[in-house]
Amino acid sequence: DLFYRQMPKVELHAHLNGSVSFSTIEKLMARKPHLNIEHNMTAILSGQKRTLDECFQVFKVIHQLIDTEEDILMVAKDVIREFAEDGVKYLELRTTPREDKNTGMTKRSYVQTVIEAIRQCKNEGLDIEVRLLVSVDRRHGVEVAMKTVKLAEDFMRSTDGFVVGLDLSGDPTVGHGGDLLPALQKAKNCGLKLSLHLSEVPSQVDESELLLNIPPDRIGHGTFLHPEVGGAQSLVDKVMKNNTPLGKNVLSNQRSTIKVYEYIPPHKHQSDFGPLVFCSIQTDDRGVFCTELSKEYQLAASTFSLSREAMWSLSQKAIDFTFAPDSLKQQLHQKWFELHPSLF
Numbered sequence: 478d479l480f481y482r483q484m485p486k487v488e489l490h491a492h493l494n495g496s497v498s499f500s501t502i503e504k505l506m507a508r509k510p511h512l513n514i515e516h517n518m519t520a521i522l523s524g525q526k527r528t529l530d531e532c533f534q535v536f537k538v539i540h541q542l543i544d545t546e547e548d549i550l551m552v553a554k555d556v557i558r559e560f561a562e563d564g565v566k567y568l569e570l571r572t573t574p575r576e577d578k579n580t581g582m583t584k585r586s587y588v589q590t591v592i593e594a595i596r597q598c599k600n601e602g603l604d605i606e607v608r609l610l611v612s613v614d615r616r617h618g619v620e621v622a623m624k625t626v627k628l629a630e631d632f633m634r635s636t637d638g639f640v641v642g643l644d645l646s647g648d649p650t651v652g653h654g655g656d657l658l659p660a661l662q663k664a665k666n667c668g669l670k671l672s673l674h675l676s677e678v679p680s681q682v683d684e685s686e687l688l689l690n691i692p693p694d695r696i697g698h699g700t701f702l703h704p705e706v707g708g709a710q711s712l713v714d715k716v717m718k719n720n721t722p723l724g725k726n727v728l729s730n731q732r733s734t735i736k737v738y739e740y741i742p743p744h745k746h747q748s749d750f751g752p753l754v755f756c757s758i759q760t761d762d763r764g765v766f767c768t769e770l771s772k773e774y775q776l777a778a779s780t781f782s783l784s785r786e787a788m789w790s791l792s793q794k795a796i797d798f799t800f801a802p803d804s805l806k807q808q809l810h811q812k813w814f815e816l817h818p819s820l821f
């Protein structure tokens with residue numbers, strides 16, 4: 478539907494290496510034919526369902542394909558360009574710095590290269606603002622997390638405001654988020670905005686309790702926070718008390734069997750959590766799930782019988798929950814205001 482493609486959109490939850498398109502994967506495969514990687518190893522096709530564990534296997538394969546600065550630059554530029562082509566005006570990318578002894582890529586050069594891609598896209602005049610969250614992979618423990626925070630802090634201070642925050646992600650069934658508290662707290666104290674994946678799987682009440690105490694600036698998923706789905710009222714109360722915006726990925730995870738509870742109508746969350754909750758529509762891993770943000774909007778509209786005006790409001794509301802400075806938020810609101818008449 479052209480309407481949803483043309484509608485200006487905000488993408489707040491996109492993992493860089495989960496957002497790699499089919500055509501970029503083809504280019505990477507051509508660079509590394511010896512790996513013998515096939516498309517069904519890097520994407521979950523429509524109609525297929527995978528367990529969370531299987532989803533995380535897919536990332537391992539993608540990471541094998543992307544192991545040089547040259548790869549990262551191409552991937553990040555392609556991803557940004559493709560989001561722009563889909564009508565995304567503000568993109569918050571998140572990615573986990575990786576190093577590779579064989580190619581000489583370091584975590585620092587990894588982040589530097591993603592920032593270079595953002596810069597190049599800006600210089601090419603693409604109509605999209607991009608900001609970066611540096612991801613901590615929970616599987617790697619607190620020592621690595623501390624170093625990642627330091628890296629994020631350095632880049633936050635030395636680049637033109639491109640790095641705005643820290644993301645906590647990685648396989649939620651491995652490790653305990655509580656162990657990472659010192660690193661997350663340090664990030665918060667130095668001014669990095671915190672977006673934490675939490676209660677993505679059941680039985681993480683204790684962990685979520687600890688993480689919510691920080692408190693984060695935004696929650697990713699929060700699928701199992703609610704007592705009705707095995708969470709706890711105390712968690713809901715904490716979210717309410719701290720005014721923590723809860724970014725539901727309303728549809729993007731429908732292909733991962735574990736996250737079906739996220740697949741519930743926005744108004745239900747609204748009534749449970751009140752106006753704090755914003756139900757933004759986000760892709761999470763657009764490449765892996767073979768989707769586009771415009772498709773997710775269209776799917777949400779038809780699934781929940783929402784009007785185009787309602788979808789427009791949803792996309793505009795997301796501006797307020799970005800980690801962008803106020804001046805940029807104002808510019809984005811202005812853009813929405815100017816584009817509205819051309820679409821209605």
Ligand code: 5GP
Nearest residue numbers: 492493494495536572573646647648649674
């Ligand atoms: P990257 O950080 O390499 O750019 O993107 C892929 C990584 O993002 C994965 O290895 C994983 O750590 C994280 N990730 C992507 N999708 C999800 C998700 O749905 N849940 C969690 N917890 N982590 C994810």
